[in-house]
Amino acid sequence: MDRQHGTERAVAELIDRLANQHHDRIDLYAQGVNDFTTELAGQSAENDRGAIYWHRVKTFPGPHLLQFLGWLLLNLLTRKRSERAANIKPNVVFSPGINALDADVILVHVVFHRVAELQNSRVSFGLRSLHRQLYYSLLCSLEKKVYGNPQVTLAAVSPHTAQQLARYFNRQDVAVIPNGVDSDYFSPAAIAPMRVSGRKHFNCSANDFVVLLIGNDWRNKGLQALLAAAAQCRDLRIRLLVVGKDDHAPFVALAAELKVLDRLQFVSPLSDVRTLYAAAGLLVAPSLEDSFNLPVLEAMSCGLPVIVSPRAGISHWLKHDCDCLLLKSPEDHVELASAIRLLTTDGKKRGEISANALQTAKTFSWDTHAAELRKLFLSAAEKKASRQES
Numbered sequence: 443m444d445r446q447h448g449t450e451r452a453v454a455e456l457i458d459r460l461a462n463q464h465h466d467r468i469d470l471y472a473q474g475v476n477d478f479t480t481e482l483a484g485q486s487a488e489n490d491r492g493a494i495y496w497h498r499v500k501t502f503p504g505p506h507l508l509q510f511l512g513w514l515l516l517n518l519l520t521r522k523r524s525e526r527a528a529n530i531k532p533n534v535v536f537s538p539g540i541n542a543l544d545a546d547v548i549l550v551h552v553v554f555h556r557v558a559e560l561q562n563s564r565v566s567f568g569l570r571s572l573h574r575q576l577y578y579s580l581l582c583s584l585e586k587k588v589y590g591n592p593q594v595t596l597a598a599v600s601p602h603t604a605q606q607l608a609r610y611f612n613r614q615d616v617a618v619i620p621n622g623v624d625s626d627y628f629s630p631a632a633i634a635p636m637r638v639s640g641r642k643h644f645n646c647s648a649n650d651f652v653v654l655l656i657g658n659d660w661r662n663k664g665l666q667a668l669l670a671a672a673a674q675c676r677d678l679r680i681r682l683l684v685v686g687k688d689d690h691a692p693f694v695a696l697a698a699e700l701k702v703l704d705r706l707q708f709v710s711p712l713s714d715v716r717t718l719y720a721a722a723g724l725l726v727a728p729s730l731e732d733s734f735n736l737p738v739l740e741a742m743s744c745g746l747p748v749i750v751s752p753r754a755g756i757s758h759w760l761k762h763d764c765d766c767l768l769l770k771s772p773e774d775h776v777e778l779a780s781a782i783r784l785l786t787t788d789g790k791k792r793g794e795i796s797a798n799a800l801q802t803a804k805t806f807s808w809d810t811h812a813a814e815l816r817k818l819f820l821s822a823a824e825k826k827a828s829r830q831e832s
Contacts, residue, residue, distance in 0.1 A: 448657075449538050460812055470495065470496050474498075481493050481496070497520055499520050506573070534546045536549070540581065540589075546823070547822045548595070556731055558579070560662060560730055562575075589611040593825075597616065598618055602733065602753070602757075620755075624808060625804055630800070633719050637720045639717075650680070651679055653722070653723070653724050653726055654718055654722035654726070654746075655668055655685065656727075657685075657732075659686075662730050663732075664726075664751065667773055668682065668726055668778065669697050671779035672700070673700040674779035678783065680782070690708055715737070719741055723746070723747075723792075724749070724786070724792075727754055728778055738766075742802060748766045749767045751772035752769060765799040767784070
């Protein structure tokens with residue numbers, strides 16, 4: 443749990459508000475915690491409200507498939523052991539996705555049935571590919587079991603994701619609760635003092651226009667289209683910052699083939715993502731599939747113009763040529779190149795979209811996000827209590 447990654451940040455913002463604004467007791471089961479205050483389980487026995495109690499779940503060694511299976515088992519065992527020791531039963535069990543098979547309420551950030559479809563459409567070989575196929579097969583089986591259970595209350599971060607839950611699991615009762623953004627933390631004023639040091643950190647010259655892409659699984663995030671678009675903008679002084687954790691090799695080879703390797707820089711996730719927004723002039727998100735895409739909202743809140751895929755959930759709340767440039771097809775690198783060229787060369791258009799994006803971002807709030815989810819928790823707790831009594 444941290445504030446450095448999308449889903450982790452969303453959960454951190456949620457439970458922070460449940461504890462500190464709504465004065466709820468949160469028992470958090472996680473392998474590690476960074477960036478927010480917790481109490482160790484059992485420390486504050488006299489006051490079990492308005493605090494986050496962290497129960498450490500051990501890490502299971504091995505490849506990601508075994509790690510996830512180990513997580514499911516160790517998470518369940520740790521929770522049951524803690525509940526017996528404290529003689530406390532939770533009113534509701536919440537999970538971001540299929541991380542707890544006995545969850546009462548789940549906020550869905552990604553539908554793996556859709557991700558698996560995209561993976562299966564690509565021809566690939568080797569142990570890495572086999573492991574990924576087995577991993578997604580497991581996740582899809584768990585989704586069918588968990589999301590198909592009508593007693594589980596489901597929420598989605600966008601209408602895009604809610605439609606997928608209806609399509610794959612016939613769930614027509616899904617609440618849509620979008621992610622939020624901290625408009626004080628992510629703001630033009632907050633990143634302004636970081637701009638010079640941020641650009642220096644990435645060795646950007648004063649004349650470089652920095653194009654930023656953030657996310658893991660770079661094929662799904664549209665990096666191939668971005669590299670092809672960059673090749674068509676070779677006459678412009680653009681630099682590409684690609685942030686995330688994935689295998690560089692295939693993209694290094696493609697960038698070399700397209701003669702844009704000298705403009706490409708891979709960056710591991712930073713503890714303060716604002717350093718990236720401060721260094722950049724534009725964020726691109728030509729993703730093939732995205733339930734929401736939180737970096738788009740954060741970049742908008744920082745006053746950056748954005749280019750967004752129609753397959754990203756946040757696009758539901760955006761308007762083309764007003765607060766973003768909305769692609770017709772994320773796979774069309776010619777269209778993407780045209781959008782990058784426009785925002786790189788037309789300062790007036792860039793300023794208009796940035797100003798409108800900033801206003802749109804202000805309509806998203808973590809306070810509202812937490813309040814709406816809490817309503818679902820209370821409703822689910824009542825239904826759960828009724829079932830137990832009967």
